[in-house]
Amino acid sequence: MKAELEISETALTERQKDVLDAALALLVEAGDKLTMTSVARRASCSKESLYKWFGDRDGLLTATVQWQASKVRGVPVSRNAFDRDALVAGLERFAADWLRVLSGKISVALNRVAVTHAGTDKHGLGRDLGGIVLENGPFAMARRLEPVLLLGREAGLLKFEQTDEAFRTFFGLVVRDLQIRLLLGDRFELGEAAIERDAKRATEQFLVLYKP
Structure with missing residues (x-):
């Protein structure tokens, strides 16, 4: 491995x-x-x-x-069966998985440790843990979603110039202030109904912003 x-x-x-x-x-x-x-x-x-x-x-x-x-599943892509319904379903599933992972106790604790040691090699952690989380968290999510965004553009369902910009917009719509609130100790719980609702809302807003 x-x-x-x-x-x-x-x-x-x-x-x-x-x-x-x-x-x-x-x-x-x-x-x-x-x-x-x-x-x-x-x-x-x-x-x-x-x-x-x-x-x-x-x-x-x-x-x-x-x-x-x-635990954030990738979105299966197939040019032969890709339409607006497939794009919506894929984005909603990706967003819901993302919210479940980010709001879990493990991710919150892991991100707190990473922020504490960002840019340092404190106490012998080896590589900068903040950099490891950044590369294998948000950056990895961007790589995982990129094929879907590009296929959406190819199919005429999305319009954007920079994939990175489109992903960061989607990131902001999905996560909003959730991560910072949890990192700062807000103890609210994001239930399954709220996750599905927020994933649907973020997808709808994203499609409006990037419609052809």
Whole structure:
């Protein structure tokens, strides 16, 4: 398992998923005290296995963040069956997954740790955890949604010049102030009905802004 590759659920064994879940739990509990030894102990596996699967601590951190981000499912694209209904359904599903992940306790705790250490190598975390979360969180989401946006433009359903700009607009419509409120300790809970409602609203607004 190479840290440079984006991790998907199908690319992992059940044992590796258990290890990454253990690493996520430790990041929530211990933050910058995460070590290969502590993960091996929590997951009841050998350090040798961790090094074999993830390379080193930086690789483990990257894989852990990618594992959390993989819960936002990609949108299947097919030129032969792509129309406005497919575009709407894909954007709504992507937005709903994103909201579920961002509002979960693990993501909130992980982002707090990442913000604390952004731009630093504090307490031996290795690579900048903020950079790892940025690259495998928002940037990875942009790469995952890009084919859908481009296909929507190709089909005449969307009009934009820069894919990055369109994605950032969609990001803002979906997330709004949710992430900053949770990071600052707002304890509101985003229920399933609210997630579906917000995903639908964000998609509708996005389609209005970028209609041909």
